[in-house]
Amino acid sequence: MNYSTLKKVFAVSALALAGVSTASAQDATATTSAPTTTVFGGSSQYRTWSIGVNGGVLAPIIPFGSNDYNEWEMDFGYGAFIKKQFTHGFAAKLDFHRGKLNGDADVSNPPGAASTGFQTELHYAIALKGVASFGNVSFLSRTKNVNFYGEAGAGIASYDVKSQRIPVAGNDGEDALFIPVGVGANFKLSNVITLNLGYTANFLDNDDLDGAFDNGSSNKDRWSYGYAGLEFALGNKAKPSLLYTNPIAVMYDELKDPTLRQEVEALKTRVSTLENTVNQLSADADGDGVSDKFDKEPNSAAGAVVDGSGRTIKFPNADSLASAANPYGNIQFEFDSSVLKTSSYPALDKVASDLRANSAAKIGLDGHASAEGTESYNVNLSRDRANSVKTYLVNSGVDANRISVKAYGESRPIASNATEEGRVQNRRVEIKR
Incomplete structure (x- = not known):
């Protein structure tokens, strides 16, 4: 790892620490506000679209699996994305990143072969991903300014191998499918801005990303992208972001809403008044089936046939x-x-x-x-x-x-x-x- 790469890693780490400190401070000072959303109110009451940019390090390895080069280098990469949050816990994201992948001359396979190392220009890697968020639903605290996520999807990568150990005609300017799998964390910096820290392992459906072929082996190339970035919520600023809305807090606010409490108390009073009225209307002292309130003969004989006004019907003999x-x-x-x-x-x-x-x-x-x-x-x-x-x-x-x-x-x-x-x-x- 060269000095330039060390500087980049240090800058990313400092940005991450600043984001964590800011998010923690906001979590500690968060106060209860009047509810702006309602239970079962639909996604239109939230901001659900966002865009983001990021930068970080690219490396032609992942933490698990073998590689064609034992010695590899990290280099700078950058990307952007657009995301749609469908629920508190799930979103779809279209993103891309690009940069360079480098390895030196220490070759592990085949042994003893001469090498000049490789440098691959990753023109773009664009993918559609599903993103599952964790930690934004909580019974312990009202606001959650930090949550974690996992993501996976599929996409296409375009790359160009500039130098290689074994030159192969026609392998420059390749396009190939790849599968990205990643994890990360979100830190809420404000109602609009989020700090993203993440790592993605990318599995290429090809074996020429580093210019070295494994002679018929099924082993295919892969690369890593570790990044830090900023995400910007789009839409009306008066609406909360769906990503950071705790549905438990929304339900609590709706139940504790003073207006709702007043309506419930008023409803109780109306019900009590109605019950008293019903009791008065149902009172029937002589048992003839006509309420005392409307009975014009309140002392009808037991068993007498009466009309709608409670008066005894005089049947002819x-x-x-x-x-x-x-x-x-x-x-x-x-x-x-x-x-x-x-x-x-x-x-x-x-x-x-x-x-x-x-x-x-x-x-x-x-x-x-x-x-x-x-x-x-x-x-x-x-x-x-x-x-x-x-x-x-x-x-x-x-x-x-x-x-x-x-x-x-x-x-x-x-x-x-x-x-x-x-x-x-x-x-x-x-x-x-």
């Missing part, structure tokens, strides 16, 4: 109902039965006689039931009762087409279903002219 709407009277039935009582035969004979005497007359049979059982069952029962009456009349010589049947189930009581007396009255078929 059987006699008055029959005389008003049913000149033949109701045909009554036993509980859960559609079998005609023999006591109903005289009334039905009278209906049949009148219909035979007046061939233009038609009647309707409305079946009803008391409230025991399910609603659907009672509808079917009321239909069976009406059909029993129809069958009797048809058998008595009345045309079936002159008789219509309807089933109302328990929906049209003429007496309260709360008492057996009322239920008896409701088990009926009404004959309508």
